[in-house]
Amino acid sequence: MVNSWATFGVDLHLEPTGPGLRRGLTDALREAVRTGRLAPGTRLPPSRSLAADLGIARNTVADAYADLVAEGWLTARQGSGTRVAAGVATGAASPHGEPSPSGAAFPPGAPAGSGVRPGSAAAPATTGPVSRPHEPDRPVHDLRPGMPDLASFPRTEWLKAARRALNSAPYHAFGYGDPRGRIELRTALAGYLARARGVRTDPERILVCGGISHGLKILGTVLAARGVPTVAVESYVLRWHRALLGAAGLSDTPLPFDELGTDPGELSDEGAVLLTPAHQFPMGVPLHRDRRAAVVEWARRTGGLVVEDDYDGEFRYDRQPVGALQGLDPEHVVYLGTASKSLAPGLRLAWMALPPGLAGEAVEAKGGIDTCGVLDQLTLAEFIASGAYDRHIRAARLRYRRRRDALVAELARRAPSVRATGIAAGLHVVLRLPSGTEQATLRAAAWHGLAVDGLHRHRHPDATAEPCDALVVGYGTPPDHAWSAALDALCAALPE
């Protein structure tokens, strides 16, 4: 169902019923405020009349208003009605300038789900000719983190966008293009990232790349060329990302980690720090507001570079989104985003918003040419511009939230000794296990045909944080029809 609330220039794309309806309305209003289409001070229609206008229940509108008042986007005063709050800047991620210390969960920019991991893929490469089967072996249930539900890739909508994009593209778009990527996509991304993630950038400073891995490779080359010897990383971090930094000639050192997230207090002359601020991978906590400020302060003081891996920033469920750290200081933070979680890794499309001083070096490190196919770039640009991307994200968010809710409820019933953390966002949770049971649980999982990661896999070897036993469970990967069985197998594998 699509309603157009034309009076305010707000396009509402609403689920017909259920929690998605309220969420859709809340999101649309938040976006309208954030983008300035609803200016500060604007008085919103009474909930009763908006409800009648949209053909929905008054309570739904009242709840949406209440959510947005709680988040600070709207104000409600007796006798004055509901108004857009003063001081909510266009493009801001949050009216408070900082996110609440809740979470947004995220999967990383590295292969995990469908069987081929960078590590395992490289392994046979060193031992001779590659002779793996056509499709990598897959476990019965794949709950490793880092993959969205590939079965829900919007094939029909994507093809429609491809048709429009291909038919309207000038012929020279099919040539060797701007090394930064197609201008249509960079323009669409600049708008989307400002609106949805609070990123402050413009198309001239966006660099399209072939995945977060590619982005890190480019940045590693730039940092190495600048003479940066070491990059600070988090205590929990993807091995693959460390390997990419290593391949560029950079060493890495872990920052301390506690319940407020990664602690940047020990940053000194590293030159760069790689963080997952919205939803620490894999722990799931967002970086605390004080620490966000501290990281930016460090970068300003030392001239260091902050690399923000926002791999799953689109997926947050319980609170308002954690805006991008980049929005605090676009001069010192590189923002990295990707279509790998929001659409599919197979697109091989990701993007960086670069500080002005870095754009030229990054283009050079990319090789001076556009390495990404223009047809997918043009299609994604059309997909975003037409609103199909937002609709897809909204539907995916609802799907994953339901899965998460089912997971948490089922765990409480069947595995009460297991505590689910990092659940506020993203496509994975961390299941804390009784001490000393991680290896046994992984064996039990394998016995149940389940692929899942142990937390130790993602712990930096030099991390000082107390090791804890846990599973990292990606609930995005199974197709809908297989989700219940996967959840059942997971519960069967967990200690009771």
Add this chain to the structure above:
Amino acid sequence: MVNSWATFGVDLHLEPTGPGLRRGLTDALREAVRTGRLAPGTRLPPSRSLAADLGIARNTVADAYADLVAEGWLTARQGSGTRVAAGVATGAASPHGEPSPSGAAFPPGAPAGSGVRPGSAAAPATTGPVSRPHEPDRPVHDLRPGMPDLASFPRTEWLKAARRALNSAPYHAFGYGDPRGRIELRTALAGYLARARGVRTDPERILVCGGISHGLKILGTVLAARGVPTVAVESYVLRWHRALLGAAGLSDTPLPFDELGTDPGELSDEGAVLLTPAHQFPMGVPLHRDRRAAVVEWARRTGGLVVEDDYDGEFRYDRQPVGALQGLDPEHVVYLGTASKSLAPGLRLAWMALPPGLAGEAVEAKGGIDTCGVLDQLTLAEFIASGAYDRHIRAARLRYRRRRDALVAELARRAPSVRATGIAAGLHVVLRLPSGTEQATLRAAAWHGLAVDGLHRHRHPDATAEPCDALVVGYGTPPDHAWSAALDALCAALPE
């Protein structure tokens, strides 16, 4: 018009009239013999009855038969009729095992046409933020080599293939894939390359990459890791390719060049040699059969690697195709092909057929992951498998041949002091100028709004061959409607 010659399992896609009719029939018969659908010894129908069957003139069939007899695919004996020759192996590039010493012209795997060249793109990168206009400035007439006619990109057919590919793909195809590329594409390529270029490979040894540049980057990494210090290149060579080798830490040294093509006689312990055997870039001569044999012999004797850049092998006009050098020795030759000339550079799709011992290292050098978008890979696989690729190539070949003929005729009339060479194939010609006039002609060309390369641009700085004055003119780039005006401007700029 599509005729099906079902008796022999030969699908004929014929132009209704003109030279394309004879060519289409010849090509279809040649493919049928090459692929084994017409077995050695098979007697072909009399030209009169085939002509009646197809509804075309008897002479056309007789001419096609005569062409194929001359090429060695068929035999004709008094009283025995026309038969498929004995000993023409399935998948062979040519019944003689070696190409005739004629040409097939080719454009390189590097950007040239639409304005952004790697060199110029990298230039602003070193001087600060990138701030070029959205679309690079384009000259009125772009006749630089290396670009196909982008306006003839088969949008409708491509979209049809995309729809079929996307709708039939298993959902896990959208995940992180095999680092070698999608199996559907590698399978389609292995068949196509055997049939059209005489390449001997299988899908397990094909590596999909994002352009010939990407392939050279991968090979450069492999060679450097093997300790190869120097790569032999041709006296005429793309700067961009030399830069890619240099970026991998390899030096390069030029081989001598004469009217028989590049002379491999001086090869010693270089470890690798990069060649354009089918159609030397930019000179246009094919590598002489004796020299092809000598290169392979060198590789066998020293364990060296031959890198064959077959950038435009699909486009040959006057004689039978020059088969891939790789077919002579798949253990020592890497074959590099690309969709950049046959379809469009914007696809960023190319492929390597690797010796068995090299596949693993190349996968590792690629980064252990698939870096190319799967949607375009699946679409190209479907495009090839459905026959749309062959049809497109055939139509493009006809278009470019007509342009070449017009170019040669117009030059003879308006610029008789200019000699066109390297015209048997490819998308560019070399126009030999009176000595000492290259710079003045380039200035005149610019004055006429024409972008064109001087031959000196592509001469290796250490080459020993006598420098000669010439233009390298890419006639593929202009869209059809602009071709006449471009040709007119070119003739106006040339010395009379």
